[in-house]
Amino acid sequence: MHSTRPKPLHRLCGRPMILHVLDALAELPVQKVVVVVGHRAEWVTKTLVEHAPPSLSIEFVEQPEQLGTGDALAVGLTGLPESLADADGDVVVLPGDTPLVRSPTIATLVRHHRNAGAAATLLTARLEDARGYDRVVRGKDDSVALVVEASEVSGDVAHIDEVATPIHVFRHAVIAPALRRLRPTGPAGEHLLSDVYEVLHDAGYRVESLLVADPMEAAGVNDRAQLAIAEAELRFRINERWMRRGVTMWDPEQTYVDASVRLERDVVLLPGVVLQGDCVVVGGAEVGPDCRLVDTFVGEGAKVSNANAVRAEIGEHARVGPFAVLGPGTQVGPGEVVGPFTHLEADGDGDEATGPGAAAEDPTTAPR
DSSP: OOSSSOGGGSEETTEEHHHHHHHHHHTSOOSOEEEEEOTTHHHHHHHHHHHSOTTSOEEEEEOSSOOOHHHHHHHHHTTSOHHHHHTTOEEEEOOTTOTTOOHHHHHHHHHHHHHTTOSEEEEEEEOSOOTTSOEEEEOTTSSEEEEEOGGGOOGGGTTOOEEEEEEEEEEHHHHHHHHTTOOOBTTTTBOOGGGHHHHHHHTTOOEEEEEOSOGGGGOOOOSHHHHHHHHHHHHHHHHHHHHHTTOEESOGGGEEEOTTOEEOTTOEEOTTEEEESSOEEOTTOEEOSSEEEESOEEOTTOEEOSEEEESOEEOTTOEEOSSEEEOTTOEEOTTOEEOTTOEEEEOTTSOEEEOSSOOOSSGGGSOO
């Protein structure tokens, strides 16, 4: 990512990408979540402690040396309760950089795994262009025989369009001894989790797979370009969800709503609206065009156009803009009008102080 920030903490729709993964898990009956941390571990841990879904029981385990995905899982297993092994429970493995995975997909994967009585089940996808992806090779019984790493794809494997995603389910009692049989690969001596499928298959265990309907769910984020692609997909989902709940968006492709924003029915968002942080927009309000609101409350029936507001409060049926700026702590009372080219700031006591322009009873009287 060419950044000092740990990759899982890069933001998508206002939320670190790893939190989107945890949000998906929070909708499922998960007994325990173990987060394996490495680079800048304290930063990741602090973020999750403060912002992870409160319904999840999270344990943090540090991977001292970056010795591959297989080693990361082996380290992670130490954070799981012993009762899971005693009950022959299942372990779902998710990378922190797949923020588009959905809860129903995880649930379907686990259900398929259990119904098949499998030791391991891999989520797979079919791609028209599979270059750069690990390939799935099947045995005579159509089970997964092995996963070929992308760097080793050649010959008969090159034509395979089914790729392995980094999302797995393992039977707890089976995966720990299988990991101990992995051999180090590459100059760094890494233990690759994908190699465990060949180990289990050769040992006679049933190894299953499930083809994901939407390959975007398993898309990883490894650079800023992929981050932008994931952002666009997540924004599309957020906008679609709000529109189906009664929010009007004139142009969803030019409407940017963070995952933490709350909207009510009959809100209207015009093109160029950016809602960030903990914005709340009450029913009947109209925002836009070309507004950026951060951590701002917009009351019922209010209208805000061509405005910027940060940690402001706009009362019901108030009018703000066009070309107005509301600084942190600004409060616009019910029915008040903040006219064109007005800049309001709040003083240290939270009272409003006028900037270049003042709140006006009539927009036409605002200073220019």
